[in-house]
Each structure stands twice: as C-alpha cells, then as structure tokens.
Amino acid sequence: MSVFDLGPALLFCPADRPERFTKALARADAVILDLEDAVAADAKAVARGAVIESELDPDRVIVRVNPVGTGDFEADMATLSQTDYRTVMVAKAESVKRLRKLDPRFRVVALCETARGVVNADRIADLDNVVALMWGAEDLVASLGGTSSRKANGRYRDVARTARARVLLAAGARGKAAIDAVHLDIGDVRGLRREAKDAAATGFTATACIHPSQVDVIREAYLPDGKQISWARAVLAAAETERGVFAFQGRMIDEPVLRHARAVLRRGGAD
Structure with missing residues (x-):
C-alpha cells in the first residue's frame, strides 16, 4: 500500500505506550508510532523495544524517527531493520544529501519543520525515496527564535501559513503526498474542522492528529458532501x-x- 492510500486521518501514538498501539490503529486510517518528541530520552530504548515487539499491519504504520545525524536516529533505524515497518517519518528533515543516503528499503515521509527544512522542501520532495512531505508549526517557529505559531484568535501567523503553502507546493510539484500539521488544541474542534476542510480543498492528502477524538473530525472534513x-x-x-x-x-x-x-x-x- 502506498502512503497515498492510507486515508486522511493519521494518528500519532507515543512509541513507549504499546498498550495504545492497536487501539490507535483501529481508530485511525494509519498510526504514526513516535520515537521522537513524544518519548523522553530515558524511555527511548524501551520505546524501540516496544516497536520491535509490536505486531501491527505494516502497510498502515509510519514510524517517526529522530533527526538524521543523531545517535538516536541510528538506533531508530537499527530497530526498524528488525521489523516489517518500512515507512519512516524523518523528524526535522533538512539535508537533501543525508536523506538521499538513507537505507533504500525505507519509504520516507520528510517532516519539514525547521526554517532550513521548509526552504529545502522542493529539493527534498525531488528525492526518489521521499513519498510525502509534512510540515510542523511549533518546531518551525522555535527554529526562528519565535514563541508561538498562532495568533490569539487561534489562526496561524503568516510565517506558519507561508511554510504550510510552501511544503504543499513542493510536494504537489513533484507528485508527492502532502500531510498537514497537527492541531494541538484538542478542545478546539471548530478550528480543527476549519483547517482540515481547507487542507482537503487545497490538495493535502491527509492531516495528522494527536488524539483519537480528532480522527472523525478530520475524516468528515475530507469527505465531500x-x-x-x-x-x-x-x-x-x-x-x-x-x-x-x-x-x-x-x-x-x-x-x-x-x-x-x-x-x-x-x-x-x-x-
């Protein structure tokens, strides 16, 4: 199955919470097992063990790994070599050269969530091993020295909107899938629905989410009436x-x- 075929709602799940894996996959169109930000440094080894021991449908699993060039990334990839999971989401993707050299057995979802990653999005999308691009707002703003990706009314600031559009255009220009960023305010159902509808209308393939309650909102937003x-x-x-x-x-x-x-x-x- 191609990443294009997964469906619109991709649910993040901390990789150190194996008791949630099956439920997350059952609830969403695909699950993103997160070995990066969702897992504390002292729990990463346990999380990798949980990924190895898991028995999920590999066609519906994406594993978010730590940034290329870090020791955690090397450990993550060694872990995945012991599994059937072959789609990786590379956090803080920036270097075209490093992404090109990744193990060819793996399909790459490049997470462009830093200023450098967004600026390089077009070149990253051109890589043969990259099947999709995703963008992230909070790490992007942090990479710029900022403190918030959204205004007081909950709408994205211009720099986030620009990054979102740039990643979507880069993916579309190369015939790759584009995944919209998570909506961190779980209680803001109206805002999530608005952004997911906009994502579907403008050409995003899917929207990532962080809570099971967001799945149906996203699915409904992507479904034409x-x-x-x-x-x-x-x-x-x-x-x-x-x-x-x-x-x-x-x-x-x-x-x-x-x-x-x-x-x-x-x-x-x-x-």
Missing part, C-alpha cells in the same frame, strides 16, 4: 458531450474545473 458529489458527477457527464470550454449551471467549465470534479469524486470514493 452529497451536493459536491452530485455537482462533480453532473459536470463530468456534461463534459462528455461538450468540446473545449463550456457553460454549466452559470459557470465556465474548463479542464482545471474538471480536474477539481474528479478530485471530489476520488475523495468521496465515488469515482
């Missing part, structure tokens, strides 16, 4: 009898609009 699906089917049917640009329901229709319609049907499982 009945009106959108009906419009997509109707406009594509009309296109079969029209040539070139044509008018449909008072709107000019050309090939980009037809591609939008096809995307709606794909997300709705109705193509």
Whole structure:
C-alpha cells in the first residue's frame, strides 16, 4: 500500500505506550508510532523495544524517527531493520544529501519543520525515496527564535501559513503526498474542522492528529458532501458531450474545473 492510500486521518501514538498501539490503529486510517518528541530520552530504548515487539499491519504504520545525524536516529533505524515497518517519518528533515543516503528499503515521509527544512522542501520532495512531505508549526517557529505559531484568535501567523503553502507546493510539484500539521488544541474542534476542510480543498492528502477524538473530525472534513458529489458527477457527464470550454449551471467549465470534479469524486470514493 502506498502512503497515498492510507486515508486522511493519521494518528500519532507515543512509541513507549504499546498498550495504545492497536487501539490507535483501529481508530485511525494509519498510526504514526513516535520515537521522537513524544518519548523522553530515558524511555527511548524501551520505546524501540516496544516497536520491535509490536505486531501491527505494516502497510498502515509510519514510524517517526529522530533527526538524521543523531545517535538516536541510528538506533531508530537499527530497530526498524528488525521489523516489517518500512515507512519512516524523518523528524526535522533538512539535508537533501543525508536523506538521499538513507537505507533504500525505507519509504520516507520528510517532516519539514525547521526554517532550513521548509526552504529545502522542493529539493527534498525531488528525492526518489521521499513519498510525502509534512510540515510542523511549533518546531518551525522555535527554529526562528519565535514563541508561538498562532495568533490569539487561534489562526496561524503568516510565517506558519507561508511554510504550510510552501511544503504543499513542493510536494504537489513533484507528485508527492502532502500531510498537514497537527492541531494541538484538542478542545478546539471548530478550528480543527476549519483547517482540515481547507487542507482537503487545497490538495493535502491527509492531516495528522494527536488524539483519537480528532480522527472523525478530520475524516468528515475530507469527505465531500452529497451536493459536491452530485455537482462533480453532473459536470463530468456534461463534459462528455461538450468540446473545449463550456457553460454549466452559470459557470465556465474548463479542464482545471474538471480536474477539481474528479478530485471530489476520488475523495468521496465515488469515482
């Protein structure tokens, strides 16, 4: 299974909490076993052991490993070599040279969450072993010396919005999947729904989340409603009898609009 096929809701799970692994995978479209920030330094060895002992569907598992060039990264990759898990999310991905040299057995989700990583996103997306890009807001702002990625109203600051767009464009330009960042305020369901809807509308393949309660909100946001699906089917049917640009329901229709319609049907499982 390709990372493109996982589904829209990817749930992070601390790798040192093996009692949660099966439940997390059952709840979400895929689980991201986190060996990086979610695990304290003195618990990483235990977490690696838990990953080795786990028996999850490898097609629906991504393992977030520590940044390339660290001792923890080397230990993480040695751990994964003892498992069937072959999709890794590389934290704080920055160096094209280092990412290119990773073990070719592994598919890479490059997490561009620093200023350098975002600036290099286009070159990272061009790597053959990279199947997807994700971005992260808090580490990005920290790398700039800032203190908050969001304004008081909960909306992203401009620098975060710029990074989000840049990573999405880099992934899209290279035909790779793009994963939207987590929404840290678990209680802010409205904000999560707004951002997930925007992610789906602009071309993100999935949104990562940190709590099971966020999964259904994301799935619903990515799923087109009945009106959108009906419009997509109707406009594509009309296109079969029209040539070139044509008018449909008072709107000019050309090939980009037809591609939008096809995307709606794909997300709705109705193509």
